[in-house]
Amino acid sequence: MNLLSPPERVDIVEVAPRDGFQSIREPLPTDEKIRCIQLLIEAGVTRMEIGSFVSPRAIPQMADTGALVTAFADRAAMRFSALVPNLRGAELALTQGIRELVFVVSVSESHNQANVRRSVAQSLEDLARIVELLAREGNACLRLDLGTSFDCPYEGSIAWHQVDDVLSQARALCGNLHLEVALCDTTGRATPYQVAEHFRQLVSRHQGPRLTWAFHGHDTYGMGVANALFAIHHGATTVDTACAGLGGCPFAPGATGNTATEDLVYALNGGQVYSGIDLSRLLAAADVIAALPGGQTASHLRLVPRDRVA
Numbered sequence: 368m369n370l371l372s373p374p375e376r377v378d379i380v381e382v383a384p385r386d387g388f389q390s391i392r393e394p395l396p397t398d399e400k401i402r403c404i405q406l407l408i409e410a411g412v413t414r415m416e417i418g419s420f421v422s423p424r425a426i427p428q429m430a431d432t433g434a435l436v437t438a439f440a441d442r443a444a445m446r447f448s449a450l451v452p453n454l455r456g457a458e459l460a461l462t463q464g465i466r467e468l469v470f471v472v473s474v475s476e477s478h479n480q481a482n483v484r485r486s487v488a489q490s491l492e493d494l495a496r497i498v499e500l501l502a503r504e505g506n507a508c509l510r511l512d513l514g515t516s517f518d519c520p521y522e523g524s525i526a527w528h529q530v531d532d533v534l535s536q537a538r539a540l541c542g543n544l545h546l547e548v549a550l551c552d553t554t555g556r557a558t559p560y561q562v563a564e565h566f567r568q569l570v571s572r573h574q575g576p577r578l579t580w581a582f583h584g585h586d587t588y589g590m591g592v593a594n595a596l597f598a599i600h601h602g603a604t605t606v607d608t609a610c611a612g613l614g615g616c617p618f619a620p621g622a623t624g625n626t627a628t629e630d631l632v633y634a635l636n637g638g639q640v641y642s643g644i645d646l647s648r649l650l651a652a653a654d655v656i657a658a659l660p661g662g663q664t665a666s667h668l669r670l671v672p673r674d675r676v677a
């Protein structure tokens with residue numbers, strides 16, 4: 368893929384129900400979440416990180432993820448995923464009917480400690496157990512979220528070879544499993560050139576028929592759409608975004624929300640890149656999400672007069 372020819376399609380994973388809702392201090396009522404998720408599905412979202420199976424003491428906002436999965440259990444066309452930080456989370460997610468697990472491990476030791484209270488090596492031990500579990504399940508697949516792939520709030524800039532080190536260890540554990548690897552710009556501090564360099568280096572070193580690439584970015588420095596596009600043009604086929612740009616990571620001080628889904632869809636539409644998402648319906652969902660009490664949003668497109676959004 369060179370910079371001048373857009374791909375035919377990009378898979379968007381809508382992460383507002385996880386990365387976004389977890390950032391609202393007072394847990395949202397489950398019914399409110401259901402209403403937002405419904406609007407996102409109506410807008411054409413087909414992949415969604417619906418929540419996470421984590422300690423309810425660490426992140427009380429995600430305690431109703433099981434109820435959300437149940438509420439949407441009849442949506443056969445939807446690909447719902449859920450973030451899991453350990454084996455316990457993976458077991459819970461599978462029991463609730465989630466088939467796509469998002470296992471998170473940070474490249475930097477200090478962020479992994481802050482986020483999941485264990486070393487990278489301990490997280491990788493959990494990954495090994497989760498892979499065994501998935502192998503027994505047969506039809507489940509794994510997304511590996513490599514947190515702080517570009518920048519760590521405690522350690523600063525992260526070099527591609529540090530990501531390579533963790534990814535190599537993780538891949539050695541994953542055997543034949545279909546693996547989607549997401550380079551995550553947890554703080555939103557990456558620049559497009561750094562994103563391009565990391566993808567170029569890692570994609571050339573890690574190849575295989577059962578390996579695909581994703582980018583998870585935050586828009587803290589206003590680089591979100593540019594970073595996503597550079598990722599797409601250097602190997603990513605999937606991008607995580609949050610409707611209305613809702614969010615902010617409780618374990619990444621200063622980080623704002625994920626890149627707004629509508630901002631990326633606008634850019635993709637300009638290149639006739641298929642995402643399956645209807646922009647005007649998505650903006651209607653963004654208005655509802657932006658009105659949630661206690662939420663922080665950051666979307667460009669939502670503030671543009673609607674008759675100027677084609």
Ligand code: COA
Binds near residue numbers: 419425471
């Ligand atoms: N789901 C639900 N409960 C879980 C759990 C999971 N995946 N993992 C652990 N717990 C429970 C334990 O049963 C225990 O409960 P108890 O005190 O009632 O007995 C409690 O949480 C603590 O368990 P422990 O194994 O000691 O974990 P910890 O306190 O060291 O915390 C994590 C580790 C990973 C569970 C916690 O840090 C966490 O959930 N982090 C999530 C971070 C996150 O989602 N960040 C944003 C995304 S990048």
Ligand code: ZN
Binds near residue numbers: 583
């Ligand atoms: Zn994030």
